Amino acid sequence: MSTSKSSKQNPRLKARHRTGSVWQTIFMISTLVGIVALLALLYNIGDSAFGYVVVEYQVLPESLERDGVALEDQTVDQLLLTFQENVSKGLYRRFEAEGAFENPTEVDLENLIVEWVLEARVVEGWGFWESLRNRAEIQAQAAKEFPNGQLEMRSWLNPNFLVSRQSETAMKAGVRTAILGSLWTIFIAITFAFPIGVGAAIYLEEYATDTFINRIIQTNINNLAGVPSIIYGMLGLAIFVRALEKITSGAAFGVLEDPTTANGRTVLSAGLTLGLLVLPLIIINSQEAIRAVPQSLRQASYGLGATKWQTVWYHVLPNAISGVLTGTILSISRAIGETAPLVVVGASTFIREDPSGPFSKFTTLPIQIYQWTARPQDVFRNIAAAAILVLLILLLSLNATAIFLRNRYARRL
Amino acid sequence: MSTLTTHKQDVSMVARNLNIYYGDFQAVKDVNLEIKKNKITAIIGPSGCGKSTVLRSFNRMNELVPTARTEGEIIFEGIDIYAPEIDAVEVRSRIGMVFQKPNPFPKSIYENVAWGAKINGFKGDMNELVENSLRRAALWDEVKDKLDQSGLSLSGGQQQRLCIARAIAVKPDLILMDEPASALDPVATLKIEDLMRELSKNYTIIIVTHNMQQAGRASDYTAFFNMNPDRAGYLVEYDETAKLFTNPKEKLTEEYITGRFG
Ligand SMILES: Nc1ncnc2c1ncn2[C@@H]1O[C@H](COP(=O)(O)OP(=O)(O)OP(=O)(O)O)[C@@H](O)[C@H]1O
Ligand SMILES: [Mg+2]
Numbered sequence: 217m218s219t220s221k222s223s224k225q226n227p228r229l230k231a232r233h234r235t236g237s238v239w240q241t242i243f244m245i246s247t248l249v250g251i252v253a254l255l256a257l258l259y260n261i262g263d264s265a266f267g268y269v270v271v272e273y274q275v276l277p278e279s280l281e282r283d284g285v286a287l288e289d290q291t292v293d294q295l296l297l298t299f300q301e302n303v304s305k306g307l308y309r310r311f312e313a314e315g316a317f318e319n320p321t322e323v324d325l326e327n328l329i330v331e332w333v334l335e336a337r338v339v340e341g342w343g344f345w346e347s348l349r350n351r352a353e354i355q356a357q358a359a360k361e362f363p364n365g366q367l368e369m370r371s372w373l374n375p376n377f378l379v380s381r382q383s384e385t386a387m388k389a390g391v392r393t394a395i396l397g398s399l400w401t402i403f404i405a406i407t408f409a410f411p412i413g414v415g416a417a418i419y420l421e422e423y424a425t426d427t428f429i430n431r432i433i434q435t436n437i438n439n440l441a442g443v444p445s446i447i448y449g450m451l452g453l454a455i456f457v458r459a460l461e462k463i464t465s466g467a468a469f470g471v472l473e474d475p476t477t478a479n480g481r482t483v484l485s486a487g488l489t490l491g492l493l494v495l496p497l498i499i500i501n502s503q504e505a506i507r508a509v510p511q512s513l514r515q516a517s518y519g520l521g522a523t524k525w526q527t528v529w530y531h532v533l534p535n536a537i538s539g540v541l542t543g544t545i546l547s548i549s550r551a552i553g554e555t556a557p558l559v560v561v562g563a564s565t566f567i568r569e570d571p572s573g574p575f576s577k578f579t580t581l582p583i584q585i586y587q588w589t590a591r592p593q594d595v596f597r598n599i600a601a602a603a604i605l606v607l608l609i610l611l612l613s614l615n616a617t618a619i620f621l622r623n624r625y626a627r628r629l
Numbered sequence: 630m631s632t633l634t635t636h637k638q639d640v641s642m643v644a645r646n647l648n649i650y651y652g653d654f655q656a657v658k659d660v661n662l663e664i665k666k667n668k669i670t671a672i673i674g675p676s677g678c679g680k681s682t683v684l685r686s687f688n689r690m691n692e693l694v695p696t697a698r699t700e701g702e703i704i705f706e707g708i709d710i711y712a713p714e715i716d717a718v719e720v721r722s723r724i725g726m727v728f729q730k731p732n733p734f735p736k737s738i739y740e741n742v743a744w745g746a747k748i749n750g751f752k753g754d755m756n757e758l759v760e761n762s763l764r765r766a767a768l769w770d771e772v773k774d775k776l777d778q779s780g781l782s783l784s785g786g787q788q789q790r791l792c793i794a795r796a797i798a799v800k801p802d803l804i805l806m807d808e809p810a811s812a813l814d815p816v817a818t819l820k821i822e823d824l825m826r827e828l829s830k831n832y833t834i835i836i837v838t839h840n841m842q843q844a845g846r847a848s849d850y851t852a853f854f855n856m857n858p859d860r861a862g863y864l865v866e867y868d869e870t871a872k873l874f875t876n877p878k879e880k881l882t883e884e885y886i887t888g889r890f891g
Contacts, residue, residue, distance in 0.1 A: 425695060512732040516792070518693060520745030520799055521722025530744070531734065 259345070264601030265372050266344040268351075270358050270365035271387075274335035275302065287329070295325035302333040323379050327388045336387055338595050339365055372602035381568045382584070386595035389588075391603050393570055397483065397563075397578040398552060398610065400571050404487025405494060405551050406544065413498030414540055420499070421506040422528050441496040449560030452489025457481055457561055464488070466575030481562030484574040489561050490554060494547035501543020505536040534625075541622040545615050552611055555582040581607045641666040641803055641833040642687065647701040649682050649691065656682045658861040660701075662852060664803075669825055669834045671844035671870065674854030675890065679862025680837045683854070684805050687835065688724035689717040706802065722749050725796035729808040731788035733780030733795070738763075738772050741780040741791055745799040758798055766794035767824050786817030793824065797832075804828070806836040810843065822847040841886055845874050853882045 280287045280302070282294050290298065296317060300308055311317065316328070330336050339362055342354055347369065358367040380390025416437075424430045457480035462468045464480040509532050517527040533540075563583045571578045581603060588600035642664040649657040657679040664670050672680045685691040686699050689710060703710050710720045722745075733741050742759045751758065759776070763769040768790040772783070780791055789809055796804055806825075810818040818840075825834055825847055838844050844851055851874070852867040866873060866882045877883045884890045 510732075512728065512730060513734065515690065515693070515726075515728060516732045516734065516795075518690060519688070519721060519726035519728070520748070520795065521718055521720075522745070522748050523718050526748050530748075535735065 261601045261604050263343040263345055264598050265605055266347075267370065267598075268342045268347040268354050268358075268367060269338050269370045270340040270362045270367050272337050272339050272362065272365045275333055277334060280329070280333065288326070290322075292320060292322055292325060295322060295329065296320070299325060299329050299333065302329070307332065321379075323376055326376070327380060327383070331383075331385060331388060338387060341370075341594060341598065372598045373605050377599065377602055378606065381570075382566060382579075383568075386588075386593065386599050389599055391581060391584060391606050393567055394579050394581045394584040394603070395606065395610065396570050397486075398580040398582075398607075400483045400574070400576075400578065401487045401490055401558075401580055402548060402552055402614070404484060404574060405490035406548065408488055408491035409495045409498055409547070410544060413495050413544075414502050416495075416499045417502030417506055417540075418528060418533075421503050422524065422532065437496050437499055441500055445493055445554055446556040446560060448489055448493040449557030451492060452485060452557060452561045456485035456488050460485075464575070466573075479562075481564075481577065482575045483571050483578040486558050486561050486563065486578055486580070487574070489557050490551040493554065493557060494551050497547045497550065498540075498543055501546065502536070502540045505539025505543065506532055508539060509535045537625050538622050541618060541625065545618040545622070548614055548618065549611055552614065553582055553607070555580075555586055558583055559586075581610065639666050640664065641706065643702075643704040644683075644687075645702040645704070647683070647686065647699070647703065649679065649686055649700070650698045651694065652696040655859075655861045657686075658857070658863045660862075660864045662864060662867060664833060664835060665850060666833050667829055667831070668849040669829050669836060669847060670850040670852065671848035672835065672837045672852045672854065673839070673841070673844050673885070674862070674865075675856065675885070676839075677860065677862075678854045678856040680854055681807050682862070684807055684835060684837050685726075687803075687805055688721050688726055690721070690726060692717055722799055723801050724803045724805060725799055725801035727789070727792050727796055727804065727806040727809045729811055731785055731792055731812065733783070733788050733791050735779060735781055737777045738780050738783070738791060739776040742794050742798045745795055749799055762794040762798040763791075765797055765828065766790045767820060767827075768794055784817075786813045786820065789813060789817070789821065790824065793821075793828075797828070801832070803833045803835070806834065808837050808839060811839065818843070841888075845870060853877075853879075853885060855881060855885070 277287050280298055282290055282298055285294065287295075287298070311328070316324070340358065342350075347354060355367060358365060377390045378395070379392050380388060381393050383389040420430070420434060420437075424433075456464045461480035464482050464485045466482070466484075513531050513535065514527055517531050522530070558580055563579050564577045565579075565587060567577055567579050569577070585600050585603045585607065588596040588603065640663050642662075644660050644662040644664075647657060647660040647662075648655065660683060672684065674680055682691065682697075687703060687705075691697040691699060699711060705720075705724065708715065710724075734744065736744070739759055742762050743755050746755070746758055760769060760773075763772060768787060771787060772778075772791075775782075780788065783791060789812070793804075793809070810821045813821065822843065825836065828834060829849075836848065848870045850868070851870045853865045853873065854862050855865045856862045866877060866879045868878070873882065874886055877886065881890075
């Protein structure tokens with residue numbers, strides 16, 4: 217009897233399994249599409265960030281040896297001499313007058329030498345994958361078309377690129393100012409938005425009663441999280457750059473760094489704008505985390521004669537903190553890649569000075585990338601790709617730090 | 630604080646004309662009850678008749694439910710705990726609670742016991758307090774070597790005794806227990822019952838239970854609740870356990886304790 221029953225059920229069971237495997241395949245394909253897209257992105261960036269280039273020099277680097285030391289190994293003093301001997305007196309005096317030799321780093325001087333002595337120019341370049349595949353052909357072509365040029369395998373992402381300032385010449389341009397600008401704005405944004413966001417989440421979850429007004433507030437916060445970022449830029453422009461100019465420019469504190477240009481378009485305004493942008497995200501994620509703390513824990517605490525504040529501080533927050541930090545990590549990722557609102561708030565298009573405080577002019581990595589990709593010359597595409605890699609690495613390391621912090625907190629419980 | 634003249638020495642708590650509502654719904658109707666000091670009082674009755682609701686109103690835990698509203702008086706040691714000048718936080722530190730599901734904090738065993746005393750301003754020897762509380766909860770021998778381990782690493786029965794130790798450490802006068810053994814096996818249940826008997830020398834205990842044998846075995850007094858067709862709970866009969874179980878006055882009580890209810 218049992219056999220007849222099972223044989224009757226079998227066809228249905230088979231159909232159920234079939235449905236299951238169909239869905240499994242669909243999910244697998246979705247995952248694959250995602251992976252392929254990611255690989256394509258990395259392929260594309262890698263292709264631009266590395267590869268063969270032909271560089272033409274006015275003066276060959278080998279001819280600039282000093283006391284038998286190659287150019288790239290020379291000390292600051294040696295580099296200074298090399299520079300002085302190979303440029304006209306007038307040019308040297310001009311740089312001296314600009315203060316370029318007051319506290320120069322090796323990189324600064326090397327860049328000067330590359331620009332004014334070697335006068336290196338990239339005249340041709342190949343993508344990374346092509347460079348790997350068609351090495352011989354590229355060598356032959358380079359020898360034929362650019363007899364005076366030197367063929368080099370170039371990594372556009374290199375130590376010099378990280379520590380150099382912005383420049384008109386792609387070969388010398390770096391992301392130092394942009395990295396510092398990004399770090400400053402993120403730091404200000406999180407310092408501003410984290411305490412306010414977590415505080416608001418605690419209020420909404422633990423204190424606010426279910427009234428009409430509170431529901432409207434909640435709905436508004438949920439909607440704010442989806443507002444296009446450019447609108448936050450407009451908001452930041454109106455509030456921080458214009459209305460609060462006295463404060464955001466530093467004038468109110470008597471620390472005007474650059475009275476002619478900065479106005480309210482400072483790191484502080486940018487950071488606060490990004491802070492506003494991530495505030496709803498932090499609130500919503502923190503609320504989610506606080507809500508996930510079991511009610512039984514609150515009851516246990518109240519049952520012992522704890523006040524609301526003691527319950528929140530000793531039990532709700534420690535148990536929610538890991539979720540709160542996860543939300544903050546996501547917010548950092550969002551903020552660090554934002555470009556549009558910062559353009560509106562007034563990121564500088566060309567800036568060589570490091571941001572030295574909250575009232576400095578600034579640029580950030582995404583803005584730098586955006587500007588470089590907009591330039592007509594091909595080489596700027598290469599350094600844009602290198603800057604994208606820097607941005608990705610910065611993002612990953614900030615997230616890794618936050619995850620590390622989160623895990624440490626979570627383990628203490 | 631107003632001391633009421635009607636206060637009797639052997640009475641710990643009195644409920645007078647107690648009515649409890651959740652929004653428009655009346656969950657408990659007109660309850661009058663006198664809880665005797667240093668005795669164990671059991672509350673029994675069918676599911677949904679308002680036992681937990683009544684128990685929670687005894688230390689103002691009901692106020693954590695936004696819609697809950699309590700009317701009437703609850704007089705504890707001569708003081709109306711719902712009087713406007715009385716702080717619910719203080720009420721709860723004098724009337725402890727143990728919940729149906731063990732809910733230790735995700736902290737060490739030591740901290741579980743010490744925390745309540747600490748926030749209530751305990752200034753004495755904390756190690757001693759923790760040891761005493763755990764001893765009274767009959768848990769000391771099992772955990773004395775691992776006080777720094779998480780409270781969650783214990784078995785269910787151990788966790789429940791930890792929760793009892795935690796409640797004792799605050800030095801309450803009255804302990805409310807809402808089905809404290811319902812998630813435990815018979816052996817752990819017996820342990821909790823022995824423990825209650827031991828604790829009743831120093832504390833007044835009120836326990837909600839679904840287990841008739843438990844109520845019969847472990848309590849001195851029993852209150853039987855039932856609910857109206859409109860689901861409002863009311864007190865049917867309240868007497869010494871021995872009398873209520875052997876010679877109930879109400880037919881309903883007899884039906885319920887003999888299992889012929891409904
Ligand atoms: N937080 C609440 N909000 C609204 N109604 C509630 C709430 N808690 C309990 N009630 C209602 O009050 C009535 C009594 O519930 P209560 O939990 O006190 O019953 P109980 O006797 O403890 O039942 P059980 O034996 O199943 O635990 C029930 O009708 C229940 O639906
Ligand atoms: Mg109950």
